[in-house]
Amino acid sequence: MFGRLRAWKRRHSLLVDTLALVPLAPIALFSVLASGLPAERGASEISAGGVLLLSAALMIPLVWRRKYPVAVFAIVALVSFVQWTTHTITLPINIVVLVAMYGVAARRPLKWAIAAAVVTEFGLFLAMVRNSGDIVTAWPTSSVFVMAIWVTGIYVNMRQRYVESLLERAERAEHERDQQARIAAAAERTRIARELHDVVAHNVSVMVVQADGAGYAIDTDPEQARRAVQAVSSTGRQALAEMRRLVGVLRDDRTSAGEYAPQPGLRQLTDLVEQVRASGLPVEFTVSGSPQAVPEGEQLVIYRIIQEALTNTLKHGGPGVRARVLMEYGSSDVTLTVTDDGRGASAVRAEDGHGLIGMRERVSMYGGTVRAAPHLGGGFQVTARLPVGQTA
Structure with missing residues (x-):
């Protein structure tokens, strides 16, 4: 009213x-x-x-x-x-x-x-x-009344300016809050885009390779074709589970962590390598150095970098390609080196722009570096260094 x-x-x-x-x-x-x-x-x-x-x-x-x-x-x-x-x-x-x-x-x-x-x-x-004949008495007396009105006006002026400053600060705070909300939303969209890219690109690439293998072997080796189709089914279920987790988080912020699968980490690296091997890509996985405690966020970064590098090898390495994953623990960092002997520089890696950008964004969040380039002698190599502990 x-x-x-x-x-x-x-x-x-x-x-x-x-x-x-x-x-x-x-x-x-x-x-x-x-x-x-x-x-x-x-x-x-x-x-x-x-x-x-x-x-x-x-x-x-x-x-x-x-x-x-x-x-x-x-x-x-x-x-x-x-x-x-x-x-x-x-x-x-x-x-x-x-x-x-x-x-x-x-x-x-x-x-x-x-x-x-x-x-x-x-x-x-x-x-x-x-x-008035007595100006000495009359003027000061009347001036008190004039000054009272003047002081009242000054007080109202100060009050109005104070209220205006409060309104201005409130509007500025609301604008900054909206701006922070937009920045947070953009950052969240970027994070979700990275997750979706990693999940979809990896699992779909594995499914495509397995489906192609099943198509080639269906007449000559039905058993091999059956195993390939089973791998496609298993990979598809895994992709659906991860997509369900992401969509569930987006749909309801109040969803408890127990309702959806946790983010993958170092413990799931063996399963990742086995999945890639099952898709037909021989992978050598080596861990060197003294293992140390790695925060969950950085474990996810390590997992996604290896996943993206192996996915790119599946997509662009060509026939007969092999991959090697080396994970080295240092005193204050972890170094990842993923190398393949595929087509390397001749492969069109521009298609992987989103994946490589996602790698850099993930690593930069923790003050790390990543380099992806053709490997000397052929093939392609992804090298990432990620500080851990207090250094990060």
Whole structure:
């Protein structure tokens, strides 16, 4: 309700400011009645029509006091000064000078507020010179009332600026929060894309190789074809299980870790190598150095790098290719070297752009490096170094 009211006031600000002047109407009426009273010392009388014109000249500019407070104060002060120079009596409606001064103090910087207060005090002094014989007592007393209104305007100004700063900070915080959410969403999409690429590319490549083998052997070696089809079925189930895990995580953030299979790590490397061997690619897997504790996140990186390198060998190595995987534990890092003796530089590796980019992104997250290039003497080699422990 209050929000609608504020929105209506913003749309009809001129009407609201005009209606706010209604309380000044009785003062203008009292000024008309006061025009028939005896004139002040040294002042000239003014007719009722003149009072109406003077009241209009003083009140009408106040309609725009919110939008142009300095200009409105200048007009009201100038009209009042002309009134004083023409020896016209001071009227109750002259109080609008204080309203205009309050508008400057409440809506403009301090220097304008001080200037408005000085002009008002000067006008008050001129009025006191003409209207009061005891200016030493009357002027300070009236100045207290003027200063009270001025201080109130200054307080309202400070309050408004404080509220505006709070709103600005809230908007900035909301913008930063939305920006952080977009960055987090982009990072999550990249992570999911890497996972999907690794899962789909590896398992589908194995299935394609096995299906091709089954097609070649179905007439000459039915048993071999049967084993190949079983390997296709097993690999497909594994791919579905990993896809189910990924989709489940995406579908419900509250899903407990026990509902889906954990991320693969170093313990699953043997199963990975056996799966690749079963697809027809001879793989030699060697571990050297003293094994040390590796965080789960880095275990996943190691697994995915070996998986992607062997998948690329399956896809591009050509017939009769062999692969060698060497995992070396250092004092503060783990080095992976995956080498094949396939077509190497002659193979079109550009198709693996997403896989190689995924490798670099995974390794860079832990401050490691990766290099993928044709191997001297033929074949292709992927070398990755991953810091572990405190170094990472």
